[in-house]
Amino acid sequence: MNLHGWREVKRQVRESGAAGVAAILMVAVATAWAGLLWTLHGWVHRELLGHNQASTVVAVLRDPAAATSLTSALEARPGGRRFTLSRPRQVQAELAGWFPELATVLLALDEPSFPAILKVEAAASDSASLATWLAGRPEVAVVKSSTQWQERLERTLRRVVTLGFVLAAALLGGCLVVVLLVVRLLVLDHADEIAIMRLIGARERDIRLPYVVLGLALGATGSLLGVLALLGLDLALKASFPALALGTELLIVLPLGGAGAGAGGAAFGLLAIPKEP
Amino acid sequence: MIRLEAVLKSYHGRPALRGISTHIERSEFVFLTGPSGAGKSTFLRLLYRAELPDDGRIVVDGYDLAALPRRHVPGFRRRLGVIFQDFKLLRRRTVGENISFVLSLLNLPEKEQQRRAYLALKQMGLHNRLNALPDELSGGEQQRVAIARALVLQPDLILADEPSGNLDPERGHELMELLKSINYQGTTVVVATHDRSLIEAHPARTLALERGHLVRDAWGAQP
Numbered sequence: 001m002n003l004h005g006w007r008e009v010k011r012q013v014r015e016s017g018a019a020g021v022a023a024i025l026m027v028a029v030a031t032a033w034a035g036l037l038w039t040l041h042g043w044v045h046r047e048l049l050g051h052n053q054a055s056t057v058v059a060v061l062r063d064p065a066a067a068t069s070l071t072s073a074l075e076a077r078p079g080g081r082r083f084t085l086s087r088p089r090q091v092q093a094e095l096a097g098w099f100p101e102l103a104t105v106l107l108a109l110d111e112p113s114f115p116a117i118l119k120v121e122a123a124a125s126d127s128a129s130l131a132t133w134l135a136g137r138p139e140v141a142v143v144k145s146s147t148q149w150q151e152r153l154e155r156t157l158r159r160v161v162t163l164g165f166v167l168a169a170a171l172l173g174g175c176l177v178v179v180l181l182v183v184r185l186l187v188l189d190h191a192d193e194i195a196i197m198r199l200i201g202a203r204e205r206d207i208r209l210p211y212v213v214l215g216l217a218l219g220a221t222g223s224l225l226g227v228l229a230l231l232g233l234d235l236a237l238k239a240s241f242p243a244l245a246l247g248t249e250l251l252i253v254l255p256l257g258g259a260g261a262g263a264g265g266a267a268f269g270l271l272a273i274p275k276e277p
Numbered sequence: 278m279i280r281l282e283a284v285l286k287s288y289h290g291r292p293a294l295r296g297i298s299t300h301i302e303r304s305e306f307v308f309l310t311g312p313s314g315a316g317k318s319t320f321l322r323l324l325y326r327a328e329l330p331d332d333g334r335i336v337v338d339g340y341d342l343a344a345l346p347r348r349h350v351p352g353f354r355r356r357l358g359v360i361f362q363d364f365k366l367l368r369r370r371t372v373g374e375n376i377s378f379v380l381s382l383l384n385l386p387e388k389e390q391q392r393r394a395y396l397a398l399k400q401m402g403l404h405n406r407l408n409a410l411p412d413e414l415s416g417g418e419q420q421r422v423a424i425a426r427a428l429v430l431q432p433d434l435i436l437a438d439e440p441s442g443n444l445d446p447e448r449g450h451e452l453m454e455l456l457k458s459i460n461y462q463g464t465t466v467v468v469a470t471h472d473r474s475l476i477e478a479h480p481a482r483t484l485a486l487e488r489g490h491l492v493r494d495a496w497g498a499q500p
Contacts, residue, residue: 002381192368202382
């Protein structure tokens with residue numbers, strides 16, 4: 001684009017006024033929201049769901065006396081793993097510790113009222129097959145794996161995150177519409193000038209490019225503001241939540257997304273330009 | 278340079294040009310005259326392809342305008358210098374930018390654009406209004422900016438629609454002298470005017486239109 005094009009963009013930025021500012025703010029909010037959501041999403045997966053961490057499989061035994069045969073079979077199973085066996089007395093004491101108000105009752109009960117519990121620590125990838133193997137053992141009454149609640153939590157989180165991203169996409173779509181309206185209003189306001197430019201030999205690219213650059217500039221400015229807000233938040237929360245790190249990919253993807261929405265909006269806005277005969 | 282063959286043009290069923298056939302040679306100076314509503318402006322609009330004929334054929338500088346693809350129209354128009362009756366200046370741009378904009382379409386360097394724009398405005402006596410907006414100029418000054426813009430590209434063909442309409446008689450004759458001198462250098466000039474005194478003072482081939490018909494093609498003003 002030549003100097004005339006850049007001067008035209010400058011004039012258009014001035015003329016876009018309050019609508020232009022609104023477009024920038026909307027893009028800033030949309031990108032900050034999307035960035036925040038992506039960061040939280042990563043943090044939940046990394047820290048809370050701990051897909052790469054060990055999971056625990058718990059087996060409740062039918063008969064405490066069968067514990068020895070079960071642990072021997074477990075040791076014989078390929079892929080060494082750590083396990084702890086809680087005898088009925090230990091289970092009784094543990095439960096009394098968890099529920100102090102029931103401690104007197106719990107401690108008054110007979111020891112055989114409590115089962116022996118086997119806790120096995122396994123790699124996340126191994127937990128499902130281990131749980132199936134334990135469930136198939138005659139010594140085991142009930143098997144529970146920590147990955148089961150993790151999966152439930154993940155399903156719920158996935159729904160929440162999807163909704164969040166739909167909202168971010170809707171916001172970005174809103175930005176596109178606002179930029180579209182800004183450009184459309186400018187195009188309608190400049191209709192006479194556009195006609196004159198054509199009559200004196202301006203190419204469509206000479207006419208349209210400044211508007212697309214305007215949309216791109218509105219989108220890029222808004223998304224950079226959004227990224228700055230995210231960086232500020234990152235700096236403020238770094239001390240309290242060191243794990244909540246802002247991904248460097250976001251610093252590239254978000255401005256590109258904002259600029260893309262702006263340019264896309266401008267391109268749609270330019271449909272208002274009447275065609276030559 | 279220009280050839281029209283049985284050109285018909287009407288607006289909402291009302292004929293503006295009825296079967297016009299004529300040709301204008303390269304380096305010719307031609308007046309297009311006739312009363313208001315005779316079809317002079319329509320004739321010119323067809324020549325710079327602001328309109329397409331309903332029927333007939335128009336060839337300008339080798340371009341068959343009805344068959345000219347839309348993407349080639351800007352390139353065609355950059356070969357013309359058009360002086361519009363209502364000036365058609367870009368209101369949001371300064372006088373200097375109005376001139377240098379057409380030069381920028383040729384991808385000339387910025388310095389060269391400024392130099393040529395200055396010289397074109399100096400020729401019109403407006404070099405001291407370089408940074409003024411068109412609305413800050415009088416009608417005559419705006420007309421001269423429009424003329425400078427048309428001439429700055431040194432086109433092969435100049436189309437002028439009532440170019441002296443907003444100028445005082447002295448300026449009008451100066452403009453005609455300028456167009457004549459450009460014509461002597463080989464540029465084809467077509468001037469639409471209803472000013473008989475202008476044709477009498479600068480005799481040239483004259484095409485007279487009346488109610489869309491070409492009624493006369495002769496030298497000088499109508500007797």
